[in-house]
Amino acid sequence: METAGARYADGKSAKILVVSVSPAQDGLTITDEAGQTVALWPYDEIRLIGGRRSGQPNALRLLSDEAARLTLDDDAFLPRLSSLAPDLNKDGVRDPRQWRRALVWTLGLILLFGGLGFGVSISAPLVAALLPMSVEEQLGKATLEQVVVLFGGFGESGDKMCRGRAGRRALETLTARLKAVDDSPYVFKVKVVDISIPNAFAAPGGYIVIFRGLLDLAESPDEITGVLGHEMAHVTQRHVTTNMVRSMGFQALLVPLVSGGTIASDMLSGLGQMALQASYTREAEAEADLASVELLRRAGIRAGTFPQLLLRLEKKYGKGGSDDEPEPGEEDSEAARSDDDSFSIPDILASHPATPDRAATVAAAAGTGGGPSMSDEDWQALRTICDRR
Amino acid sequence: MTVTVMDTPDTGANKFSYDGTNLRYAGIVLVNTLLQFITLGIFRFWAKTRERRFIWSNVKFGGDYVEYTGTGMELFIGFLIAMIVLIPYSAIFQAAAVLLDPNDVTTQIIVSMVQLVTLVFLVYIAMYRARRYRLTRTLWRGIRGGQTGSSLRYAAVAMGYWLLAVVTLGLAAPLQRIKLEAMKLENTWFGDRKFEFKGRASDLFAPWLVAWLPYALAVAIGLYWLDQEVLGPAGGLGAIFDPAALEALGDTEPDPTLLLVLIPLGIAAVLAFAWYRVREFRYLAASTSFENTPFVSSLGLGRVIWIYGSYIALWLPFVFGVLLMIGWGTAELAPTEFDPEASGPDMENGTEFAFFFLIGLLFIISMSIFSRVFLFHRIVGAVVRSTSLKGEPDFEDILQSTQKAPGRGEGLADAFDVGGL
Numbered sequence: 001m002e003t004a005g006a007r008y009a010d011g012k013s014a015k016i017l018v019v020s021v022s023p024a025q026d027g028l029t030i031t032d033e034a035g036q037t038v039a040l041w042p043y044d045e046i047r048l049i050g051g052r053r054s055g056q057p058n059a060l061r062l063l064s065d066e067a068a069r070l071t072l073d074d075d076a077f078l079p080r081l082s083s084l085a086p087d088l089n090k091d092g093v094r095d096p097r098q099w100r101r102a103l104v105w106t107l108g109l110i111l112l113f114g115g116l117g118f119g120v121s122i123s124a125p126l127v128a129a130l131l132p133m134s135v136e137e138q139l140g141k142a143t144l145e146q147v148v149v150l151f152g153g154f155g156e157s158g159d160k161m162c163r164g165r166a167g168r169r170a171l172e173t174l175t176a177r178l179k180a181v182d183d184s185p186y187v188f189k190v191k192v193v194d195i196s197i198p199n200a201f202a203a204p205g206g207y208i209v210i211f212r213g214l215l216d217l218a219e220s221p222d223e224i225t226g227v228l229g230h231e232m233a234h235v236t237q238r239h240v241t242t243n244m245v246r247s248m249g250f251q252a253l254l255v256p257l258v259s260g261g262t263i264a265s266d267m268l269s270g271l272g273q274m275a276l277q278a279s280y281t282r283e284a285e286a287e288a289d290l291a292s293v294e295l296l297r298r299a300g301i302r303a304g305t306f307p308q309l310l311l312r313l314e315k316k317y318g319k320g321g322s323d324d325e326p327e328p329g330e331e332d333s334e335a336a337r338s339d340d341d342s343f344s345i346p347d348i349l350a351s352h353p354a355t356p357d358r359a360a361t362v363a364a365a366a367g368t369g370g371g372p373s374m375s376d377e378d379w380q381a382l383r384t385i386c387d388r389r
Numbered sequence: 390m391t392v393t394v395m396d397t398p399d400t401g402a403n404k405f406s407y408d409g410t411n412l413r414y415a416g417i418v419l420v421n422t423l424l425q426f427i428t429l430g431i432f433r434f435w436a437k438t439r440e441r442r443f444i445w446s447n448v449k450f451g452g453d454y455v456e457y458t459g460t461g462m463e464l465f466i467g468f469l470i471a472m473i474v475l476i477p478y479s480a481i482f483q484a485a486a487v488l489l490d491p492n493d494v495t496t497q498i499i500v501s502m503v504q505l506v507t508l509v510f511l512v513y514i515a516m517y518r519a520r521r522y523r524l525t526r527t528l529w530r531g532i533r534g535g536q537t538g539s540s541l542r543y544a545a546v547a548m549g550y551w552l553l554a555v556v557t558l559g560l561a562a563p564l565q566r567i568k569l570e571a572m573k574l575e576n577t578w579f580g581d582r583k584f585e586f587k588g589r590a591s592d593l594f595a596p597w598l599v600a601w602l603p604y605a606l607a608v609a610i611g612l613y614w615l616d617q618e619v620l621g622p623a624g625g626l627g628a629i630f631d632p633a634a635l636e637a638l639g640d641t642e643p644d645p646t647l648l649l650v651l652i653p654l655g656i657a658a659v660l661a662f663a664w665y666r667v668r669e670f671r672y673l674a675a676s677t678s679f680e681n682t683p684f685v686s687s688l689g690l691g692r693v694i695w696i697y698g699s700y701i702a703l704w705l706p707f708v709f710g711v712l713l714m715i716g717w718g719t720a721e722l723a724p725t726e727f728d729p730e731a732s733g734p735d736m737e738n739g740t741e742f743a744f745f746f747l748i749g750l751l752f753i754i755s756m757s758i759f760s761r762v763f764l765f766h767r768i769v770g771a772v773v774r775s776t777s778l779k780g781e782p783d784f785e786d787i788l789q790s791t792q793k794a795p796g797r798g799e800g801l802a803d804a805f806d807v808g809g810l
Contacts, residue, residue: 007453009453009530009531009532010531011531011789012788013532013580013784013786013788013789014531014579014580014786014787015784016452016530056408056446059454067528067531068531069530071453071454109469116476251479
């Protein structure tokens with residue numbers, strides 16, 4: 001087919017011409033209805049406009065003239081044109097310079113985010129240390145409420161705080177004993193909550209919560225003391241506060257990045273953040289273990305029995321393997337946990353170093369010295385602290 | 390001066406037509422959704438471009454199709470630049486949330502208000518700039534669209550009238566609409582010519598009242614019910630600010646019979662609102678002209694209701710089916726008297742968690758595709774097909790735009806997820 005019908009817009013005005021197009025030596029000749037040649041389009045500059053679906057006419061554009069358009073009446077001419085114009089299907093927009101620019105920008109973006117992310121995680125401990133005590137305590141109180149609610153601690157029958165008087169006194173005495181050998185400015189507020197899951201956690205500013213399940217599982221008060229020391233270490237070393245600062249920093253970075261995406265990517269960014277957290281907490285847990293041993297040693301308490309509690313916990317609730325993937329387990333974890341007893345890994349194990357190794361490390365550091373943390377009487381009182389609410 | 394809204398449009402060369410099929414569009418949206426998911430959302434710039442190219446290139450007027458010349462790269466770069474604004478903005482409010490006393494209600498409210506106001510302001514700016522980008526990437530017969538005017542001014546006017554609408558409990562809403570449409574349309578160009586707009590808010594007040602009344606009534610009844618039934622024992626609505634009184638309410642069960650009135654009222658409100666929006670659209674079209682040739686739209690309420698109605702009719706069984714499947718899956722794993730050891734979906738178990746995660750994800754993805762194809766796309770088609778020009782401007786006279794077009798697009802608008810098109 002030597003000539004084809006088309007509509008021609010020269011890109012200078014909105015006038016449309018009905019033309020015929022015929023291939024000449026150097027390009028396409030565009031002739032109007034009166035036979036006048038309106039334009040000559042050189043073959044090497046002709047591009048097909050992409051994105052058209054079948055059934056829609058094909059439109060051609062010229063590299064050297066952004067706005068001129070030639071819309072062919074039918075597809076019959078295309079094969080002929082393809083043989084004449086070799087670059088027909090090359091989208092003129094995608095020239096190498098654009099791609100290079102895009103690559104540079106993307107690399108820049110990756111570096112920027114990597115750098116900012118790195119900056120956030122490096123500066124998080126510093127920022128946490130700079131927070132005034134009142135702010136930390138507010139954070140702590142809010143976290144405490146959140147987590148206790150998550151575990152079903154505020155039911156219709158009122159809250160589940162354990163208020164046995166003798167038990168509370170025993171706990172206060174123990175806390176004071178540890179506080180006496182602690183150099184930090186924190187005031188520790190330790191509570192027991194009547195939840196059957198064996199767990200304990202620390203919130204910023206000195207709030208520590210022990211679940212009744214842990215008291216039930218412990219066979220000696222020294223084990224609980226070890227836990228208390230561990231949680232106190234989390235407070236004094238500001239692990240939870242640092243985590244929060246870090247996660248908020250990441251959120252500030254990630255939210256604009258994926259905000260335009262589908263809900264799926266929002267979910268993913270949340271999980272991504274949690275995954276990022278998990279790798280930091282392992283170190284923190286190991287630190288807290290050793291700090292606990294040190295604290296107990298200074299207070300003259302046996303530290304070697306704490307590992308036994310861990311092993312018992314692992315046996316009862318863990319998966320029994322040290323090569324398990326650490327679950328993302330921040331203290332105020334957003335993971336949906338039911339409050340029944342059947343969920344597998346308590347926070348205290350999750351994201352922790354593998355338990356047998358951990359037990360061995362603590363046992364080695366603790367040695368055999370030290371005395372009991374409290375009298376049998378106090379221990380009994382503590383065990384029954386939840387009898388009165 | 391009234392503008393006749395019910396004129397029948399001319400046929401033929403002056404009518405807009407839309408050739409895009411739901412099936413083809415669904416294909417595009419499906420690929421877009423999957424790719425966006427895989428790339429954690431980064432693909433969205435190219436996804437939007439693909440969708441726009443499809444929709445634009447199926448719009449035909451005067452024998453020629455419209456063309457979209459934007460690229461995903463432009464949107465991507467626009468987004469990068471907008472981040473420079475947004476990261477500090479986001480960071481400041483995150484920090485404020487942490488550092489301020491959560492128990493100090495007044496400060497918390499003030500901070501929230503400030504955040505809301507600055508956010509709305511930024512959104513308006515984003516919308517105006519995004520519109521400019523899209524217009525400059527729209528070609529018809531090789532001639533570009535354009536938009537002049539200041540996005541700051543637009544945002545300021547929008548905020549001002551928004552506040553007015555809020556203060557008048559919504560009665561002043563048409564005023565905001567007209568002011569903003571006027572600002573947009575009077576700054577919209579095709580080639581070297583501007584559009585004209587002569588709409589007036591006074592023409593819309595009467596229809597707006599018709600739509601506003603059922604809503605106002607429903608809200609009033611709701612508040613009355615709250616005051617009498619829910620908070621009555623605590624002393625009425627004022628108890629919202631008195632935590633002690635709220636505590637004392639305990640578990641009293643308020644009588645819901647008054648709420649039954651809200652059902653027919655709600656339906657009436659929705660229908661009235663739909664009627665108003667269609668009427669408003671036709672009015673705006675009739676008030677807009679190009680080269681002294683007014684537009685006209687024959688969009689009918691019946692068509693719109695049919696689209697929404699059929700969408701809901703299809704959507705309900707679809708959602709029901711998926712929920713049934715999820716329920717079945719969960720029931721299979723929950724403890725029963727035959728299998729008391731079963732403990733429900735084990736969130737710690739990798740495979741089970743992954744399974745439910747995937748089901749949930751599939752559900753969300755298919756819902757969004759479904760609504761985009763069966764609701765959004767059909768509305769687009771209906772609106773385009775209903776529009777035409779009452780007359781024929783002399784297109785030969787219109788020259789190519791000489792305005793400088795923005796080099797990249799819509800960063801802010803992307804971050805705020807603004808604009809369905």
